[in-house]
Amino acid sequence: MFDFRLQSFSRLVISLTLVSLTLAAGLTSLAGGAKAQDKRQNAPGEFDYYVLSLSWSPSFCEEVAERGRSGGRSNIQCEGRPYSFVVHGLWPQYESGFPEYCQRPSPRLSRNIVSSMLDLMPAPGLIFNEWDKHGTCSGLDGRNYFETIRKARAAIKIPAEYLDLSETKTVAPGDVEEAFIKANPGLSNGAVSVTCNRTRLSEVRICLSKDLQFRACEELERRSCRRDQVTMPPIRGG
Known part of the structure; x- marks a missing residue:
């Protein structure tokens, strides 16, 4: 019984870790997309x-x-x-x-x-x-x-x-x-x-x-x- 509970707990930890990594990757992707867009985006007269x-x-x-x-x-x-x-x-x-x-x-x-x-x-x-x-x-x-x-x-x-x-x-x-x-x-x-x-x-x-x-x-x-x-x-x- 103890081994079963330990295995279940381990699976839960792994699942939560994967969810965290997925969320982190998503936030990184969004941050990268925002960084790629010029902060002056579509402001008339503001270009290089x-x-x-x-x-x-x-x-x-x-x-x-x-x-x-x-x-x-x-x-x-x-x-x-x-x-x-x-x-x-x-x-x-x-x-x-x-x-x-x-x-x-x-x-x-x-x-x-x-x-x-x-x-x-x-x-x-x-x-x-x-x-x-x-x-x-x-x-x-x-x-x-x-x-x-x-x-x-x-x-x-x-x-x-x-x-x-x-x-x-x-x-x-x-x-x-x-x-x-x-x-x-x-x-x-x-x-x-x-x-x-x-x-x-x-x-x-x-x-x-x-x-x-x-x-x-x-x-x-x-x-x-x-x-x-x-x-x-x-x-x-x-």
Whole structure:
């Protein structure tokens, strides 16, 4: 009888220990998740730097065609003038992670602002989405945010070999980065990155300080293209 009670007590101690360890692991996981989230999360104007994302429009349009999608963005961007690199967005970033949708509902954009940006961001839907998701986190009003996008884009020189691409080009992502570095004095490997989809170059992303100076950022490299080579479809009509 004594042995039976001792065994039962031992089982109870083991069960309680396992429960305690499980609870401790859960609390540790929650603490880790909270630590990973920036304490300024989604506070407008509270961020560390920008990422300027330049989308290779021919890749986007080929993807649209493959998916059989239609709509505002694809009609304007893919059936109009021959775009090369277009602005996808200017994104406020933390050193780790990023804010998004910092004002709900977001302040309304005027038609004049949207119309003024179509040369760089050739789709009203894209402009509205970028304002809602990223612009509201900049701490700027609509006009000043899109003026900042224009200034950021003007600060970047597109390498000559990508201005009038008339045939499909196979490239190494690192070579594209080097071409941008060569064309933009002060730009370093730590401040530029290429992204890709399954086979094509998608975007070139460049890190900029709040005053639009080149700056290194570790987060960019973590999201970069890992393929040895990708293609750049030619500019439509090129």
